[in-house]
Amino acid sequence: MSSAAALAAIKDRIATAERDAGRPAGSVTLIAVSKTFGVEEIRPVIAAGQRVFGENRVQEADAKFPILRAETPGLEVHLIGPLQSNKAREAVALFDVIHTVDRDKIAAALASEMARQDRRPRLFVQVNTGEEAQKAGIAPAEAVAFVERCRTVHGLAIEGLMCIPPVDDNPSLHFALLDELAARAGVPGRSMGMSADFETAIRHGATHVRVGSAIFGGRPSQA
Numbered sequence: 001m002s003s004a005a006a007l008a009a010i011k012d013r014i015a016t017a018e019r020d021a022g023r024p025a026g027s028v029t030l031i032a033v034s035k036t037f038g039v040e041e042i043r044p045v046i047a048a049g050q051r052v053f054g055e056n057r058v059q060e061a062d063a064k065f066p067i068l069r070a071e072t073p074g075l076e077v078h079l080i081g082p083l084q085s086n087k088a089r090e091a092v093a094l095f096d097v098i099h100t101v102d103r104d105k106i107a108a109a110l111a112s113e114m115a116r117q118d119r120r121p122r123l124f125v126q127v128n129t130g131e132e133a134q135k136a137g138i139a140p141a142e143a144v145a146f147v148e149r150c151r152t153v154h155g156l157a158i159e160g161l162m163c164i165p166p167v168d169d170n171p172s173l174h175f176a177l178l179d180e181l182a183a184r185a186g187v188p189g190r191s192m193g194m195s196a197d198f199e200t201a202i203r204h205g206a207t208h209v210r211v212g213s214a215i216f217g218g219r220p221s222q223a
């Protein structure tokens with residue numbers, strides 16, 4: 001199946017999942033995760049109408065999206081991978097949405113770059129719902145207070161929360177937890193669900209699903 005046909009199939013499944021969950025049509029944004037794929041592979045997906053993309057590395061995104069944006073106005077690029085504070089400058093310059101704010105140091109670096117560049121990417125806080133040592137994200141018990149600190153200490157508006165459930169767990173528990181934390185934090189966005197589980201995420205209130213391999217095909221190595 002071509003990536004354009006795969007995209008159409010995913011959009012159909014999102015529409016069905018929205019309907020089944022009793023949610024309004026169009027309430028879920030599809031982020032096409034293009035990490036590891038080159039501009040040649042991304043172009044057909046843009047030609048098929050997709051405008052929202054996700055990348056997990058600042059440098060990789062910077063090598064591809066200035067070219068693609070020059071060809072097609074209106075592309076929206078989301079950072080879904082971990083952010084180091086020394087990359088805050090590039091990240092603020094490049095991305096429309098950053099999903100991986102997870103500590104005060106990053107929040108402070110983003111706030112200062114946003115003021116300096118007068119650019120305001122939309123922001124999500126990543127929550128480590130599985131409390132995995134190797135995974136980025138703030139601990140669930142600290143998430144609500146951290147969102148509040150982003151507002152009050154750093155002056156940042158937070159649009160939502162994001163999570164990546166542990167690979168071997170039932171994702172429903174993690175999606176339900178993220179939904180509950182977002183409600184308690186008073187933020188509307190829930191960035192959750194990938195190729196294998198986006199319909200489950202939509203049932204639990206996902207507003208943004210991040211789908212890569214189901215559109216672009218398998219990646220050479222897990223990136």
Ligand SMILES: *Cc1c(COP(=O)(O)O)cnc(C)c1O
Binds near residue numbers: 210211
């Ligand atoms: C790679 C990645 C995705 C997409 O994963 P697929 O299983 O290919 O859909 C989603 N979210 C994050 C944070 C990723 O790194």
